[in-house]
Amino acid sequence: MSVPAEPADARAEIHVRLERVGKTFPGRGRRAAPVVVLDDVSLEVRRGEVFGVIGSSGAGKSTLLRLINGLETPTSGRVYLGERELGALNERGRREARGDTGMIFQQFNLFRSRTVAGNVAYPLKVAGVGQPERDRRVARLLAFVGLLDRAHDHPERLSGGQKQRVGIARALATEPSLLLVDEATSALDPETTGEVLALLGQVNRELGVTIVIVSHELDVIRSLADRVAVLDVGRVVETGTVYDVFTRPRTTAAARLIGTDLRERPSPATLARLRSGPGGGRLVTVRVREGDGEGERAEERGGARPGLAHVFLAHQVAAEVVFGGIRELQGRPAGSLTFELSGADAAVDAALAALRADGVDVVEEPAGNA
Amino acid sequence: MHEFLDNLAVYREAIRQTLFIVSISVVAGGALGLVLGLVLYATRAGNLFANRAAFLIVNVLVNVVRPIPFVIFLTAIQPLMLHTIGTTIGTNAVTFALSLSAAFAISRIVEQNLLTVEPGVVEAARAAGARPISILLTVLIPEALGPLILGYTFIFVAVVDMSAQAGLFGGGGLGDFAITYGSQRYNWPIVYISVATIVVLVQAGQFLGSWLARRALRR
Numbered sequence: 001m002s003v004p005a006e007p008a009d010a011r012a013e014i015h016v017r018l019e020r021v022g023k024t025f026p027g028r029g030r031r032a033a034p035v036v037v038l039d040d041v042s043l044e045v046r047r048g049e050v051f052g053v054i055g056s057s058g059a060g061k062s063t064l065l066r067l068i069n070g071l072e073t074p075t076s077g078r079v080y081l082g083e084r085e086l087g088a089l090n091e092r093g094r095r096e097a098r099g100d101t102g103m104i105f106q107q108f109n110l111f112r113s114r115t116v117a118g119n120v121a122y123p124l125k126v127a128g129v130g131q132p133e134r135d136r137r138v139a140r141l142l143a144f145v146g147l148l149d150r151a152h153d154h155p156e157r158l159s160g161g162q163k164q165r166v167g168i169a170r171a172l173a174t175e176p177s178l179l180l181v182d183e184a185t186s187a188l189d190p191e192t193t194g195e196v197l198a199l200l201g202q203v204n205r206e207l208g209v210t211i212v213i214v215s216h217e218l219d220v221i222r223s224l225a226d227r228v229a230v231l232d233v234g235r236v237v238e239t240g241t242v243y244d245v246f247t248r249p250r251t252t253a254a255a256r257l258i259g260t261d262l263r264e265r266p267s268p269a270t271l272a273r274l275r276s277g278p279g280g281g282r283l284v285t286v287r288v289r290e291g292d293g294e295g296e297r298a299e300e301r302g303g304a305r306p307g308l309a310h311v312f313l314a315h316q317v318a319a320e321v322v323f324g325g326i327r328e329l330q331g332r333p334a335g336s337l338t339f340e341l342s343g344a345d346a347a348v349d350a351a352l353a354a355l356r357a358d359g360v361d362v363v364e365e366p367a368g369n370a
Numbered sequence: 371m372h373e374f375l376d377n378l379a380v381y382r383e384a385i386r387q388t389l390f391i392v393s394i395s396v397v398a399g400g401a402l403g404l405v406l407g408l409v410l411y412a413t414r415a416g417n418l419f420a421n422r423a424a425f426l427i428v429n430v431l432v433n434v435v436r437p438i439p440f441v442i443f444l445t446a447i448q449p450l451m452l453h454t455i456g457t458t459i460g461t462n463a464v465t466f467a468l469s470l471s472a473a474f475a476i477s478r479i480v481e482q483n484l485l486t487v488e489p490g491v492v493e494a495a496r497a498a499g500a501r502p503i504s505i506l507l508t509v510l511i512p513e514a515l516g517p518l519i520l521g522y523t524f525i526f527v528a529v530v531d532m533s534a535q536a537g538l539f540g541g542g543g544l545g546d547f548a549i550t551y552g553s554q555r556y557n558w559p560i561v562y563i564s565v566a567t568i569v570v571l572v573q574a575g576q577f578l579g580s581w582l583a584r585r586a587l588r589r
């Protein structure tokens with residue numbers, strides 16, 4: 001199956017749009033130079049999708065989210081929520097827009113002076129929802145996040161994962177159509193992280209809430225997001241489906257962030273070990289990616305993918321997998337395999353040429369002097 | 371001891387005056403100090419009503435007024451007292467001055483306790499669409515309530531301390547009683563009874579404050 005770079009429904013409704021957004025903070029301290037935190041950022045988040053933003057610490061991820069709910073105003077450019085431009089609203093209008101946008105935080109930011117139920121009720125109070133309706137909604141939300149029995153506890157009695165579930169319930173209280181998630185799992189252990197991510201996935205699928213999630217953790221983006229933008233010191237250097245960006249980062253900045261994740265090449269030490277083995281063949285690393293090997297010649301073959309093994313066999317090259325692995329990303333295979341190839345040099349060259357002609361990404365590992 | 375019994379009515383009046391001065395000063399000064407503290411907190415750079423000029427003015431005012439010893443402060447604001455309450459001596463005058471003095475002291479305590487509230491909590495309230503003024507009153511004050519109560523308790527003790535000087539300005543109270551009926555007449559029982567009364571008053575206030583703070587902190 002051939003997969004286009006963008007999901008089929010390219011005309012999907014845009015929920016959040018950033019148009020050439022820049023954000024500069026005046027330097028702290030009197031003579032300090034201004035800090036450019038975001039520079040010419042444009043991106044579009046579709047209604048109903050999970051949009052990830054990945055970037056290292058200080059890249060401007062939190063600032064980006066704060067621009068989307070109007071807690072910060074851009075220095076240049078525009079932010080749209082649906083058709084509405086935030087900059088065209090007054091503070092009151094922006095406050096109302098926030099009722100349709102929930103936000104959850106790395107440090108949970110729960111109100112310690114309120115019970116679990118009180119925390120969830122807060123946005124409803126702000127929105128002027130009356131007591132009986134508020135109680136009903138709080139109960140429903142707490143049931144949704146599985147904390148109904150803790151309604152009257154104060155947050156300090158909860159575990160990190162439970163606190164974040166309260167944070168999620170609070171963010172969903174006013175039934176927003178958009179949820180902004182700022183490093184929601186960075187303070188949690190791996191198991192709890194999985195639970196919280198699963199809950200966010202449920203929020204997206206069952207409630208149809210659009211999610212923008214920022215993180216420096218590849219795992220979080222990989223397991224939750226449909227599409228992703230790579231933020232590198234204030235600039236979006238790449239946007240695409242998680243599958244495309246993770247399996248084939250096109251910029252060095254993206255490759256640096258993601259590169260170590262799926263495109264695993266054997267380290268020099270590993271190569272040395274592989275070469276010391278009895279085989280003595282040439283080592284090549286092949287990226288495994290759906291859609292590769294379906295280049296121009298795919299039609300001649302009736303669209304069938306050649307299969308690596310088949311190509312090697314056809315050229316009378318023996319191929320042994322010595323390193324690497326394949327995993328699933330968005331339900332599609334992704335990974336890399338290092339082969340040791342034995343056969344006549346010319347045959348190996350021909351096999352590699354055939355693969356490359358099919359659009360397969362093949363890298364021959366340098367014949368080290370180990 | 372019989373001198374004390376002879377002056378029982380005066381003693382009762384002294385207690386009444388001290389309670390009057392202290393309670394009005396803590397309540398009125400506390401309220402004004404709360405407002406000043408909120409202004410200091412909210413106008414600070416990066417906060418809800420960030421305003422450099424307002425912050426600077428209030429900050430300098432608090433810094434200047436707060437360290438002035440009470441006796442000198444009361445003397446210094448006599449023109450202001452004449453203007454506002456029409457007198458510079460007596461219980462009302464002392465209460466007026468003490469309220470102001472307490473307000474400046476409490477303002478710093480309020481500001482500092484509000485500053486300890488996680489900025490993230492404020493951000494969460496803003497993200498929920500709350501108005502800044504409502505965040506101050508329904509989020510920040512409740513979040514800082516425990517330490518705030520302890521701060522007010524501390525100020526209550528300081529106010530009792532300062533109220534002992536009320537006699538200097540005809541304000542009466544237990545301090546005045548201890549001096550004019552006690553030490554000046556070498557009547558030590560009266561001095562010690564006054565001291566004991568003040569100790570009880572302070573202890574009662576301290577106990578109440580600690581108890582309320584513990585409840586607010588759920589400890």
Ligand SMILES: Nc1ncnc2c1ncn2[C@@H]1O[C@H](COP(=O)(O)OP(=O)(O)OP(=O)(O)O)[C@@H](O)[C@H]1O
Nearest residue numbers: 025026035037055056057058059060061062063064
């Ligand atoms: N109000 C502000 N004034 C000045 N500089 C700021 C302000 N807010 C953020 N910055 C700076 O902007 C940069 C990006 O901050 P931001 O919090 O958006 O990054 P981030 O990607 O969320 O980082 P992290 O992963 O550490 O949370 C940082 O260098 C930070 O110091």
Ligand SMILES: [Mg+2]
Nearest residue numbers: 061062063182
């Ligand atoms: Mg951040």
